[in-house]
Amino acid sequence: MTDTDANTPRRKSSLLELDARTRKRNAAETRFKVYGLIAVGIGLAFLLALMVAIISNGTRAFTQTFITVEMTLTAEEIEAAEASVLKTGKYKEMVGTAIETALGRAGIDTDMDQKTLLLMLSSSAGADLRDYVLANPEMLDQPLTFDFLASSRVDGYLKGRVTRESLSEDKNLDAAHLDLVDQMRDAGIVERRFNWRFITGADASESRPEAAGMGLSMIGSLFMMLVVLACALPIGVAASIYLEEFAPKNRFTDLIEVNISNLAAVPSIVFGILGLAVFIQVAHLPQSAPLVGGLTLTLMTLPTIVISTRASLKAVPPSIRDAALGVGASKMQATFHHVLPLAMPGILTGTIIGLAQALGETAPLLLIGMVGFIATNAPETLADGFLAPNSAMPAQIYEWAKRADPAYYERAWGGIIILLVFLLAMNFVAILLRRRFERRW
Template identity: 60%
Template sequence: MSASKHGSLLQTDTHTKKRNAAEKRFRMYGLSAIGIALIALVILLVSIIGNGASSFRQTYLSFPVTINAAEIEAAESALLKTAAYNKIIQTSLLTYLTENDLLQDIPEADAFGMISDEAGATFRRFILADPEAAGTTFQLNLLANGRIDGYFKGRVTAQTALLDQNVTPAQLVLADRLADQGALVKRFNWAFFTNPDASDQRPEAAGLGVAILGSLYMMAVVLCLALPIGVAASIYLEEFARKSWITDVIEVNIANLAAVPSIVYGILGLAIFINFAELNQSSPLVGGLVLTLMTLPTIIISTRASLKSIPPSIRDAALGVGASKMQSVFHHVLPLAAPGILTGTIIGLAQALGETAPLLLIGMVAFVKEYPAAWSPDAGLFGEASTALPVQVFNWTQRSDPAFVERASGAIITLLIFLLIMNALAIFLRKKFERRW
């Protein structure tokens, strides 16, 4: 009777079977959720890399150029210097095409149109950097037009060229001849990381140089302000402040600030830093101040969590041997909490690096051609106009030319690499400086 009522030890109970089945189902649900997330991540990465990998390769037109000192002097004395250098390039290109019988029935205007509008400025910078090139024949490498570059990357075809005002089928025929001759080649696009942005007519010359520099300046401002302020506030709240309704209100507000949409910080920065303090619009200083406000709650919360994780016995032991409260915190607790603080700081910086909305509101969406200086007498520290990586992505996605869409995907890949490096650095520092007790 007893055995049948309570079940046998040798047989699995019905309720146990149900619990085991429920546990298996829960594991399957969890694995399914992870699988769906991984599939979505793979699809996203494949899409971005597929669209943006080609931005790291660029088509160049390479041909011999001969220039003498008189031509350089005439070009430098011309009212439109870039146009004068363009004329020299066109003459040399026409000579090269004629000597190699590549032009044939192709109009000269189509041949000249294959070269980027940036060519004249590039050639002038080359000559001014190396004046001894005058009187010699050298191989000149110039950017091909964006449509010609797109032809070798599959964006432009003979069919689409019939409907495109920026390229002709004859140019594509000449491009094939030049490629067979070895004059049109694809190389790694270093200029993508150093050039500033370019106009809609020159997508092949657009780069991330100004955006990368502006992002670095902003991260320097955020690091110099958010880290000391955030750590100091955390130490006071966690170690020295008496628990009262005031500290409770402060803690609640810090938690709320961490959940505030980033665009609100942009509105705050526009009102305080630009309209009230009259700081320069579009400057990395204003961008850094706005991102500092946004990053502070993250650093404070992570720092307090790191301080809480230190056992009270370490504080008691320090106080027991005669250390003051401040000595126990700064000599014993803070060094042990440093890995967690570093991790929270780097994650906060990574979050700030990818923000776009607050930067749009303070004017960092503007087209910036010149590299911003870290210091200038007129604008001060980080006061010159700049842009940032996520804003540059936003700008390029708004343009109609498919070459800018490719550039935007390449910028996203670059931004993801920066974020991956920062997160890997956070993990490395945590593992390296973590102590067991």
């Protein structure tokens, strides 16, 4: 090689002409972006499919078929009904008479007797009329328009869930009932309306799916979340402040931190077993009570709150602590007056996320018996709200999903919609609180 060859400079690469290595690198970046977009698209597709399934199956639970009749209840009839041992039976006879009268006014002829006509109504029709009369005695001897729940089969027929072919094996309804329902719908006696009872009512027995509601289970979940908030938030924040700001760094605190991280990964059913053993068998707290459910979910939520709170405390710049200590503040004053307010948005966000996770848990509630009791009345006092047997929304959804009647399957989807609304509301509150208390530096 000559000196001329050694000293000859190489041709400089042009900014307008990319070499092979640059083109290869740019191609790799483009492929990575495409892979990322594909992954996001797959995730959105699954989310869209899930939302479509939930909305399409669950929205029908918010409407219900009602049979509207006009009737006049006399004091003599009510006194005779109340004097009977089988009180609801007398009221059912009144309902059957009102149905026959409504059909006659509409000009609808039928050969069905009163007992056969009542098969189109919910089995709770007599009890509903009795409860209304007891709550509104001033309506006696006055014209009354009453909306009775139709049976789940009639409701399913108008929603397209029940067909004439499927009724061939039904013991109660037949094609003649469906023909009569069509005539009653044309006459305005039968119609579908929004079902407020699904939102405000209680659960019902397996033979009355049309009367089932989520109201009391929503109250049970509310009291459980109050217990979780009152127990998990102060304990979790206090433990986090001590571990992050005051605890000495040694093997003992390292062991505690490792155990907290491990507890966050423990399956929720393990906490249910722990709650069953400690709160019910040892402490003898009432089974199926929201207090027990809240304490059990507190054990599950504590690690989440501790981890999120410690992360929020770590995110505060050390200069804030140094500045407070530099002007003479004590360690406690620097923590509570300066560090904690700056970490509050993250603490509140982590707390609400932990509550949202606890709200959707089912396995711990199954083990403490929150599906073994059907509450029929709302708690009368605050103590009853915590100690009286009740259910919770996820446990109620699970109970409905395993029942045989298709109407309960429909209501399970509707319960999922209500649960998702609660979760979205809690996440929205978390965003608002974070923006309200967030401080930038």
